[in-house]
Amino acid sequence: MEVAPGLHWVDRIWDTKVYVLIEGERVVVIDAAMPGRAQAVWRFLASLGYPPEAVDEIWITHADIDHMGSVAALKARSGAQVVIHRADVPLLEGTADRELGPLPLARAGQQLFNWAIRHLFRFKPVTVDHVVEDGDDLGGWQVVHTPGHTAGSACFYHAERELVVVGDALNHHGGRLGAPPPLFSIDMDQAYTSVKKIAALDFEICCFGHGPPLAERARERVQALADSL
Ligand SMILES: [Zn+2]
Numbered sequence: 001m002e003v004a005p006g007l008h009w010v011d012r013i014w015d016t017k018v019y020v021l022i023e024g025e026r027v028v029v030i031d032a033a034m035p036g037r038a039q040a041v042w043r044f045l046a047s048l049g050y051p052p053e054a055v056d057e058i059w060i061t062h063a064d065i066d067h068m069g070s071v072a073a074l075k076a077r078s079g080a081q082v083v084i085h086r087a088d089v090p091l092l093e094g095t096a097d098r099e100l101g102p103l104p105l106a107r108a109g110q111q112l113f114n115w116a117i118r119h120l121f122r123f124k125p126v127t128v129d130h131v132v133e134d135g136d137d138l139g140g141w142q143v144v145h146t147p148g149h150t151a152g153s154a155c156f157y158h159a160e161r162e163l164v165v166v167g168d169a170l171n172h173h174g175g176r177l178g179a180p181p182p183l184f185s186i187d188m189d190q191a192y193t194s195v196k197k198i199a200a201l202d203f204e205i206c207c208f209g210h211g212p213p214l215a216e217r218a219r220e221r222v223q224a225l226a227d228s229l
Contacts, residue, residue, distance in 0.1 A: 035124075059083045142156070147190045
């Protein structure tokens with residue numbers, strides 16, 4: 001589905017939203033879903049007339065298994081550059097454990113979660129090619145650091161085109177907007193501050209890691225959520 005000119009949502013992937021951005025010569029995949037989803041991305045690209053080798057960059061909104069799971073497979077086949085915010089590099093490169101929110105049995109829960117990432121989902125880490133920070137420019141797209149869900153959560157924002165891709169800094173389920181879930185977020189105060197930071201941007205269309213995009217007047221909806229926090 002084409003959300004905005006050149007920005008497609010890979011609708012064959014049902015669990016996490018993966019976007020394909022085509023701008024002139026450049027092809028970008030945004031987020032990498034769970035392990036085992038690369039084939040769906042290649043099929044989608046083929047339907048647009050592009051081979052895997054056409055992908056130049058893979059932007060990761062944050063290093064959770066459902067957003068980075070297929071990154072190694074995508075990178076291996078395409079040779080694309082992997083882009084992520086500095087604070088999530090250790091998770092993507094497999095050198096740190098994912099921290100969670102205040103769970104009951106916090107330590108054990110966290111150990112089990114990280115065990116599952118490595119052994120159940122068999123996550124394959126990758127080397128990051130391009131480390132970004134808040135405010136960095138990715139050819140017209142601005143990196144907006146929105147920590148809280150993970151330390152390195154980031155949105156990709158195009159001011160001129162009034163578009164923002166927010167990953168899990170916000171979610172959109174059943175027509176309702178929400179902040180990230182506390183159980184899976186390292187710092188809810190930061191997460192709420194990040195929602196306000198997104199609301200301060202100027203955009204019409206908002207694309208989420210989970211749930212359908214908001215195609216019009218999205219900023220007003222995000223502002224309403226920010227005001228309620
Ligand atoms: Zn997610």
